[in-house]
Amino acid sequence: MGFNFQSTWAIYTRELMRALRTAFQSILAPVLTTSLYFIVFGAAIGGRMPDLGGVDYGAFIVPGLLLLTLLSESTSNASFGIYMPRFTGTIYELLSAPVGVAETLVGFVGAAATKSLILAAIILTTATLFVDYSIAHPFLAVGYIMLVAASFSLFGFILGIWADSFEKLGIIPQLILLPLTFLGGTFYSIDMLPDPWRTAALFNPIVYLVSGLRWTFYGSADVNIWVSFGLTVGFLAVCVGIIAFIFKTGWRLRA
């Protein structure tokens, strides 16, 4: 089958360059929002909150906040990355090039995931200005962040192929992803919820992501790390499967 490194590199670098054109916004915006969250939740409310699982509340919300940005940025970067060429018609070039699903994915999704990782680094750095935190398992944390960034970039890629209008492009992130993230224990431990809600929360997939990342930071979490890890890898695999199917059938790509 073969893999075209040169093509992949071309796609990857161009996608990153595109982000650089708006580098100022893409860096400043998350720094600003993260700072706001820390001021409101960390400083204003956090002072009145008890420690959670032995972790100071300000530090407790760091992984959740990180995930909040990671999910929305990975999804929107990757979905725009593939939606725009479809919308403007420039996708003809990609379709006529000697590249298949592997090159396209590594190029587009790799670039989207890279952007997310850069963002994660910026957010974690910003966080140090507001709270004291340390990371119990730094390598696992980086690995988990990469896994989440890759999974949601893949998910965004699917959205970008599925959407046939800007409206649809925004609908899933805004109406499903964002609420689930807020309800998924970003700012609280699901142990704090009274029982019917606690059980209900376990049906929210984001809970497992937040919990997994929190475990890599503080060594303890709401759900077992392996369950979190397994579900994330499973999600990634499903996304890859869907994209492979899309390329095989040409759905929404080839007339």
Add this chain to the structure above:
Amino acid sequence: MSETILEIEGLTKTYPGGLKALDNVDLSIRKGEIFALLGPNGAGKTTLIGAVCGLVRPSAGTMRVFGEDLATNWRAARARIGLVPQELSTDMFEQVDRAVAYSRGLFGLRSDPARIEEILRSLSLWDKRKEQIRALSGGMKRRVLIAKALAHEPDLLFLDEPTAGVDVELRRDMWKLIGAMRERGVTIILTTHYIEEAEEMADRVGVIRQGRILMVDDKSALMSRLGRTEAIISLVEPLAELPASVAALPVTLTQDGRQICYRGGDGSGKGKAEVAALTKALTHAGIDFDGIDIHESSLEDIFVDLVEEREAGAA
């Protein structure tokens, strides 16, 4: 006969919704030629190109490029095919030279600034290389698309309506450019709905309508078959029969002898000359006329003729 570079057999495309845009198309393109696919809007030209370039999924048929089956060997084949699309689809915010360099990389070649410079210069884009594409005029945007398609030095180049929406001067430039690419050994398949364009540029012409290839022939043969001149001369007094001096010309007497109808020529100007000779002969014979309506047959007339010919042949 020279080597075949593209061989299409039984290519059919039915779009979802049932429209048959290509109907059992057979076509073979020779290495090094300029082939014009001539047909009106909606004939299936873009669909045909799309099927070869991977933008359209064929419903049936086989395609062989450079001797290899496209369905199985698409990677190797596509690396050697270039496409300039009909629509001016460009990444508006990208800089010209970067857009062209990207195309080269996308098609699997190492960057080569000297080659990119040569391409940009040959298309008079060198001065504009640092401009964003959106700042360019329509004609210049099309040049950028051509530069992108040439960036990976393809052996087979598709130009989908290269001169649509381009002014006369640019159109001449385009024709020169296409000639220059042929000199370099690139095989070119272009589509057009202008007879003159096919005539100006192509070695061979294929006529397509409603998804069917009606005929494929050398340009000169095609033009002599298709390039008809029709002239209708209105006579002041009806004639009973034509004078002997015009009998050698393809003329008939119509409208109860009140009109002389000429149909002939081969697209080379012979028709007009014969009509001039005809009017002189009429004047000489003392036959007065008060009107001449002369026109070259349109693409549509030609299609009607070809379809009638085919149907007559099939019956």
